Amino acid sequence: MQLTKLLHIQNPIIQGSMARISTPALVVAVSEAGGLGVLTTTGATANSLQQNLKTIRAATKKPFGVNLMLQQPNIAELLPVLQADPVPVVFTSAGNPAPFMKELLALGTKVIPVVPNVKIAKKMAALGASAIVAEGLESGGHIGTETTMALVPQVVAAVTIPVIAAGGIGTAAGVKAAFALGAVGVQVGTAFLAAEETPIHNNYKQLVIQADDNGTVVTGTGGNQVRSLKNALTEILLATTDPARFEQLSQGSLQRAIDGDVDRGSFMAGQIAGAINEIRPTKAIVIELAKGVPTIIEDLF
Structure with a gap:
């Protein structure tokens, strides 16, 4: 299935969650540009998460996602917020989403785990995950041991659900390469660090x-x-x-x-930071990345 249809977005470009960085301003900017903005919950409380969801919904009617880092100490405090006020998509990382996956799916929330290897990808698919983010070690922040080039096609071959490529992707050429590996979309973080709307110094x-x-x-x-x-x-x-x-x-x-x-x-x-050379509006970044999305399979070759 095309990622755009699964997530109801214009472009198969997902803004990777960045701890303490992907706050409502960036999330809204990405979603308004036709991608999928993803809210971080690192450092969040139940009250601040509720307020962030309210802020996002007041600023955009487009779909957005929320990332749950499952090893954070107050995860039990955050989950009820997303159960009481369902969001379009939840991305999970650093932990096992099995205890709550079925409930979120039943609420209409798409659940997309971020995985570093084929073994975990298979487990997440068996649990009923809506899609998989296969993230290579080229990414920023916490990393696994496999490269994106090697990991993505192996995950694609191992599961029947959509696979999103992540790690080292920040240009239109990188997006095109991800599709050639069998991915149906990309998750991008580093390129958005240089977005005008990103709330960092x-x-x-x-x-x-x-x-x-x-x-x-x-x-x-x-x-x-x-x-x-x-x-x-x-x-x-x-x-x-x-x-x-x-x-x-x-x-x-x-x-x-x-x-x-x-x-x-x-x-x-x-x-991919070495290929990011200027600070630009989020919309310009999404438009540039979307140029790498093939319109038909022949465009890959």
């Missing part, structure tokens, strides 16, 4: 558009690896072997980045 946006192809680095170990733009903090983190010290340095680093602290902030961004 200009220092963050400047670091994104100034980055080159070697501008990001992965810090952390095991299942807690994070990709971000290189700066003084990443150098210190790479040299830190004490887990307690690493945690201390990381605490609050994302908010410091949002506030523009170029030395002590964790400026999460994907490898």
Whole structure:
């Protein structure tokens, strides 16, 4: 099924949720531009989530999504909000949505898990997921171990539900490549860091558009690896072997980045940052990405 039909959107372009960044202003801008804006719930309370939903609905009649990072400590507080006031789409990450998937689906909400490998993709499809986001390690923030190029076609072959490609996609050419791999849409985060409507300090946006192809680095170990733009903090983190010290340095680093602290902030961004060269309106970004969407299958070749 085409993603546009499944989600009732004009373009199969999904704005990836970014912790503390994809707030109502960006969500509305993306949805109004014909894509699907996705609200972050990181740091949200039940009251703030209710207010954010109210703000979005007052500003747009277009579909939008909400991301639930399932390992956040107050997830039990947030779920009832989405059950009492259903949203068009819920994206899940960092956890198992099985306990509430059926209920959300019964409410008419599409549930789309973000997965890093084929094994989890199969499990989510078996649970009844509406679609899958297959995210490669090129993405910003917390990453898996498989590249987008390798992961997407394997997930496409393993499940019968729609697959959305994510990780390292931020140009029209990248969108076209994702469709050639079998995806029916893309999820994009880093490109929207350079959107005029994105509520981050200009220092963050400047670091994104100034980055080159070697501008990001992965810090952390095991299942807690994070990709971000290189700066003084990443150098210190790479040299830190004490887990307690690493945690201390990381605490609050994302908010410091949002506030523009170029030395002590964790400026999460994907490898595609090297191809993002200017700050533009969200609408212009969506229009440019949509140029890579094939109109017919022959357009891929």
